[in-house]
Amino acid sequence: MNNQPSGLVLAGVSKRFGATRALIDGDLHLRPGEIHTLLGENGSGKSTLVKIMGGVHRPDSGTVTLDGVPVTSRSPRAAMDLGIATVFQEVLTAGSQSVLENVWLGSHGTFRRRLGRAAQRSIAQDVLTRIAGAIPLDLPAGQLSLSERQALCIARALVRKPKVLILDESTASLDVSSRDRLFVEMRRLAAEGTAILFISHRMDEVSEISDRVTVLRSGRSVSTMERSDLSINRLIADMTGSSGHAETRRQPHDAGDTILQGAAVRLAPASTPIDFELRAGEIVGLAGLEGHGQDQFIKRLAGVAGGPGSVVRLLPEGAAELTERNGDALGVAYLPRERRGESLFESMSIRENFALPTLGKDRRGGLLDTRSMARRFDAFARSLSLRFGAAHDAISTLSGGNQQKVLLARWLATDPKVLLLNDPTRGVDIGTKREIYAILHLLSAEGMSVVILSSEVDELVDLADRVLIFRDQSVFAQIPHFELSTESIVAAYFGQKSEVHT
Amino acid sequence: MNRVLTMFQRWPFAFAFLLALMLLVLNLIVSPSFLSPARLPGTLATLAPFVLVGFASTPSILAGGIDISVGPLATFINCLFVAILIPAGLGDWHLAAPIILAVAAGIGALNGILVAVVRLHPVVATTGMLFLLVGLSLTIAQNPVAAPDNWTEVFAGGIGIVPGALITIGVAGLTWFALRRTAFVSNLLATGESDVSAYGSGVNIKAIRILAYTLGGLFAGIAGIALTALVQSSQSSLASTYALLGLAAAVLGGTSLAGGRGGLLGALFGAVSIYLLQQLLTASGVAPSLIQFAYGAVLVVGVVLGATLLAPRLKRNPS
Structure with missing residues (x-):
């Protein structure tokens, strides 16, 4: 290495918000051509570090240099002008603007348009297709699925052909096929010399894509590992500051009586009806590629969505149909997916x-x-x-x-006797995730039944007694406990019944 | 039915357009000579300040804010021209027009700075500006002063067969049309729709917001010229009339107060609807006191229709 390191270098960067020291000693060297993962629990300073690189925050102390030149960006705009494009954690789209306008949002000057209309269209189409498949360019972005909108935000960064690409939990909302396509794209860009910073809470993704991994803990960079030294146990140890990884996988056990029953539940007019029984003390996983009906199904179970078929709560005194209002009385609790919009009073x-x-x-x-x-x-x-x-x-x-x-x-x-959780660990750090898993195990041992929709395969493997895989608005496969594995779940996502037995 | 709904959602101004069309037909029934060549320039001259104040209200709303001071800005410009510029010998068009437009745009820019940089709430900033402008207008022209012959008369009459009002409305319209061909309007709509998204994507939202209010000020300046053309005197008392008409025109025209949706065509049809309604009621002999009531009713119904029934569904239709 010469005396002026190339790429983006952060040295001793700190940032404080009021009394909170969000970042104390952030060190990171992002080299051209590498995919570098930043790993840490929530509150470890990841987002602050990203926002400093992306021009949203300015550090209180420490230095940031790009190819040896000091970076003092005052806005995302300024960072972009230096060739640093950030896909922020939030899915940022302007809903009534077209997909095309959204892809090029921010690339233009205040008045001056970049490129002609035809060039804009063909580049946007090309980049979107490589990540998300064909999306009509003239559709308002608000009509896209969450996964497609996330892909749109990534496309917005890619069309700028950045030197440094920062992906802050950009895979959290992507469906699996788009995620795989993004990984192909990331590898291609890295081979062309782009420096890529990747942030994800999914260990399977981290071990698949990373050339190097830097771990942050409580606002400090604690370690940087090469791919060859990577081990999930060590990463977790570095993140949590403790060593040793408890075997969290659930043991098979007997379930009690049926307490919730769905009969001939139909999620779309033409789809196969679903019959479903939930027994006391069970943890049932729901999974599938985004938009294949699992989200609709858990809402049907909760009574917050209606449709053909029936969902009843079986009580000693008889069966009661679930509606939007009687969940509490029947002992059914539902935790929605979007914390901000659907649950929190901020x-x-x-x-x-x-x-x-x-x-x-x-x-x-x-x-x-x-x-x-x-x-x-x-x-x-x-x-x-x-x-x-x-x-x-x-x-x-x-x-x-x-x-x-x-x-x-x-x-x-x-x-509640029945707890329905819609992707409860999305955007939750791994330490808290494990605490939530422990709580769920405890509750189910006490006889509570849990239905958990999850977008994380590992989580389902660790947690569930059985997993229903959704495809095309119906249940494609039910994977029993003894067959649960990452491979069997992902294979079912893609319509393959796995013959793998352990 | 679905096709009709889709049309309303695609073109937010469709409701105001149909309303204007219907009112025009009713006007022609009540008074068949309504569109005769003799009356047309006068009709358009009365209409122009409405339309231009509607234009002036639109950019700030699109940017996700609001400017309550554009009506009083138009009357302030009217007083400034008649009571100050003409007596000071600055009444010629090549002197007065640049001064007027610069002052109007400057006041708009000041609103923009108060909102985007000082971060006052737009209602607070522009209400303050409203009182300031009303006070200034009263100070420089407490009582109506008749204007001597001047260049603005052209915009109430005509040049050849072209009604002069089409020039004032046309200049503002063309300015907007030209801006639509730049990235400005896209940036403006994105900022209004979601400022977080726009900022995170690299849009200079401060500049966009300031420019939106500046553009509103510029249009209000043109409205001031059209108003002077019509009344040929200083009319500080008209401030209250125009204060809310512009907003009413913009909102009736389908521009969303939440920002990011709408445009100048909406304000045009909204203003035309309000004007035609006024004409219709007057021609049918309705008491003037009831005319304001009727405005209000139309506005509420229009906004209810626009905001609830015809608002875009942000879900892709299952096909």
Whole structure:
């Protein structure tokens, strides 16, 4: 290496927000032509580091250089002008603008358009096809699926032909086939000399794509590993600061009586009807490529979506049909997928977010007893090992993982017998994920039934008693516990019944 | 039915367009000479300030904000021209027009800076500006002052067979049309729709917001010229009339107050609808006190239709 290292170099970078030291000592060397993964729990400083590189934040101290030249970007625009393109964690699209406008958003000057219309169309079409398949360019972006919108954001970065490409959890919302195509594209770009920073919470992705991995912990870079030295146990040890990886895979066990039953549930007019029985103490996984019906199915089970067929809760005194309103009374709790839009009250406190649906329990003579609320909250905070400043802090001060725990506590407080979880660990760090898994194991041992929709294959393998794989709005395969493996699940995603036996 | 809905969703101004068409037919029934060549220039001259104030309201709304001060800005420009520029010997078009447009755009830019840089809420910033402009207008021209013969008369009459009002409306319209061919309007719509997305993608949203208010100011300046052409005097008292008409025209024309959706054509048809409704009610002998009531009713119905029934469904139709 010569004395002016090429690529993007961050040395001793720190950033503080009020009292929080988000980044204390961030070191990272992103070389041209490599795919470099940044790994760390939520709150480890990853996002702050990305936002410094992407021009959103400016570091309090430390240096950032690109090919030896100091970088002092004041905005994403300035970073892009230097050749650093960032795909941020949030899926950023302008919904009523066309796909084409969205792909080129920000590439233009304030007035000056980059390229002619025809060139814009053909490049956009080409880049989108390479990641997501054919997407009509004139469709409003708001009509796309989440996976397609994520692909759109990636395409927006790619059409700029950046020197440095930063992908912050860009695979979190991508369906598996688009993810695989993105990986092909990343390898091609790296071979052409692009430096790629990749962030993902999925260990399978990390071990598949990374040339090098840097681990961040509590705002500091703790280690950088070459591909040849990579081991998942060591990465987890570096991230959590502890060593040793507990065997989390669930042991087979007997389930109880049927407590929830779906009969002839049809997710689309022409699809095969689904019959489904959930037994006490079971953990059932739902999975599939995005948009194949698993999301609709869990909403049907929760009673929040309607349609042909019936979903009933079997109680000792008889069967009761589930509707949008009687979930609480029937002991069925549903945790929606989108924390921000569907679950959180962002300006309210942690405790209020927890207590809202169960305020009836804190009623004393018609008024609210805040001490009772605090007692209830403290009990859950302890059993879920929630990490927070004060219970009256806004929920937005928590990391994604801890927010999810508060929401889990919210629904556990309704004493459910059936817990329906829609992708509960999306965007949650691995430490918190494992805590949530432990809680679910414990609850199911106590007789609670859990249905968990997950976009993470490893999670299903570790957690579920059986997994239903959805294809084309119906159940394509049911994989029993003894056949559960990454291979069998992914094969079923793609319509192959695996013959693998362990 | 579905095809009709799709059309409304694709063209936000379709409702105002059909409303304007219907009102035009009704006007022609009540008063058959409504579109006669003799009346047309006068009709258009009365219409022009409505349309231009509607234009002036549109860019800031598209950018996700709002500018309540464009109507009073138009009347301020009217007072500035009649009560200051003409007496000071700056009344010739080659002196007055650049001054007027620069002052109007400058005041718009000031609104933009207050919103985008100082980060005041647009309602607060532009309401402040509204009172400031009303006060200034009253200070420089408390009572109506008649204007001597001047160049603005052309815009109330005509050049040959071309009604002068088409020039004021046309200049503003062409400016917008030219901007649509640049990246500005795309940037503007994206900023209004989702400023986070636009910023994260590298759009200079501060510049876009300031320019949106500046453009609104510029259009308000042209509205001031069209107003002067019509009234040929300083009319500081008209500020309150025009203050909300522009917003009403833009919103009736399908421009979404949430930002990111709409355009100048909507404001055009919205303003035409309001004007035609006023004409229709007057010609049918409805009491003037009821005319405002009718505006209100049309606006509420129009917005309810636009915002609920005809709003775009952001789901791809299952096919």
